[in-house]
Amino acid sequence: MSPVQAAGTHRGTRETGISLTRYLIEEQRAGHVCADLRLLIEVVARACKSISHAVSKGALGNVLGDAGTDNVQGEAQKKLDVLSNEILIEANEWGGHLAALASEEMDHCQAIPNVYPKGNYLLLFDPLDGSSNIDVNISVGTIFSVLRCPDGVTQPTDEHFLQPGTAQVAAGYTVYGPSTVLVLTVGHGTHAFTLDREQGGFVMTQRDIRIPEETQEFAVNMSNMRHWYPPMRRYVEDLLAGKTGPRGKDFNMRWVASMVADVHRILTRGGIFIYPRDTKDPDKPGKLRLMYEANPMAFVVEQAGGAATNGYERLLDIQPSKLHQRVAVFLGSKNEVAVATRYHREAQPA
Numbered sequence: 001m002s003p004v005q006a007a008g009t010h011r012g013t014r015e016t017g018i019s020l021t022r023y024l025i026e027e028q029r030a031g032h033v034c035a036d037l038r039l040l041i042e043v044v045a046r047a048c049k050s051i052s053h054a055v056s057k058g059a060l061g062n063v064l065g066d067a068g069t070d071n072v073q074g075e076a077q078k079k080l081d082v083l084s085n086e087i088l089i090e091a092n093e094w095g096g097h098l099a100a101l102a103s104e105e106m107d108h109c110q111a112i113p114n115v116y117p118k119g120n121y122l123l124l125f126d127p128l129d130g131s132s133n134i135d136v137n138i139s140v141g142t143i144f145s146v147l148r149c150p151d152g153v154t155q156p157t158d159e160h161f162l163q164p165g166t167a168q169v170a171a172g173y174t175v176y177g178p179s180t181v182l183v184l185t186v187g188h189g190t191h192a193f194t195l196d197r198e199q200g201g202f203v204m205t206q207r208d209i210r211i212p213e214e215t216q217e218f219a220v221n222m223s224n225m226r227h228w229y230p231p232m233r234r235y236v237e238d239l240l241a242g243k244t245g246p247r248g249k250d251f252n253m254r255w256v257a258s259m260v261a262d263v264h265r266i267l268t269r270g271g272i273f274i275y276p277r278d279t280k281d282p283d284k285p286g287k288l289r290l291m292y293e294a295n296p297m298a299f300v301v302e303q304a305g306g307a308a309t310n311g312y313e314r315l316l317d318i319q320p321s322k323l324h325q326r327v328a329v330f331l332g333s334k335n336e337v338a339v340a341t342r343y344h345r346e347a348q349p350a
């Protein structure tokens with residue numbers, strides 16, 4: 001038995017310590033994924049390995065700092081935003097499993113040109129999440145979501161991506177932290193794979209992750225409090241009131257400002273992650289993007305027994321109307337998300 005297997009936990013006969021490839025083959029045998037989807041996930045994992053390598057080089061790789069360009073959402077791009085986007089595109093356009101891909105860093109989706117083999121899936125990604133943290137050596141990540149290309153569509157456009165989160169066939173993220181961990185769901189539980197740099201592959205280190213239903217930890221950018229709508233402010237005031245307040249217990253707070261790192265902590269020990277809608281820009285229904293941040297994370301979290309809403313409805317049920325649509329996000333420990341959602345539903349709509 002390898003050291004990784006020895007350290008792994010067991011759930012019945014279903015071991016950890018197996019490679020990502022072996023896990024995906026098991027899922028294929030169980031009829032949960034087809035060969036194309038399996039290979040597509042492997043291509044994404046390989047791209048994440050390259051991004052991990054680039055991120056870990058830091059200043060030595062000349063990858064820190066601004067790229068000097070803005071993305072479609074008017075945000076300044078970091079060199080690593082651009083590089084990670086290129087790595088994911090290059091890996092996937094030759095993969096043969098995709099019909100088109102879309103990214104936070106691209107105005108519109110990119111159909112796979114006819115010269116390449118073309119597949120049946122649509123891939124969305126946030127190539128580098130939390131990129132404001134790159135230059136200060138704090139964890140960042142990649143978030144991805146896979147949808148089916150609608151039947152008969154040979155040249156997909158943005159409109160073909162506008163499917164609710166419930167239509168995702170796979171989703172996950174890779175966090176580039178002290179270790180690189182890929183977290184994946186294909187709709188049959190959420191599992192974590194740690195990059196073994198010596199072997200060069202991802203090894204399963206947690207199977208069937210379960211998020212504790214109760215929590216005493218919340219994650220939110222408190223500096224925005226004055227811009228929040230009343231139900232959000234009331235909810236957090238009650239958390240802060242602690243043991244003697246209406247919630248009857250003390251809460252701790254954490255905010256990394258990399259969604260992948262905050263969500264990974266919540267997957268590991270519970271908590272609630274919140275990025276609410278606010279009055280700073282009332283036209284925007286939130287900061288985070290529905291299709292390549294909120295939806296994949298919601299799928300991962302629900303598959304781990306957690307919950308995800310926009311304060312009113314389940315995130316995965318929202319019908320998107322734009323590729324880069326924004327949304328308010330409340331996700332994590334099931335019972336705490338239910339409480340936060342109740343505060344919003346019981347108040348007048350903002």
Ligand SMILES: O=P(O)(O)OC[C@H]1O[C@](O)(COP(=O)(O)O)[C@@H](O)[C@@H]1O
Nearest residue numbers: 126128129130131132221257258259
């Ligand atoms: O700086 P703020 O307002 O606290 O926002 C932090 C949030 O913004 C994000 O960085 C957005 O992601 P990008 O870096 O991909 O734009 C999230 O990862 C994070 O949760």
Ligand SMILES: [Mg+2]
Nearest residue numbers: 126129130293
């Ligand atoms: Mg992001």
Ligand SMILES: [Mg+2]
Nearest residue numbers: 104126128129
């Ligand atoms: Mg990003």
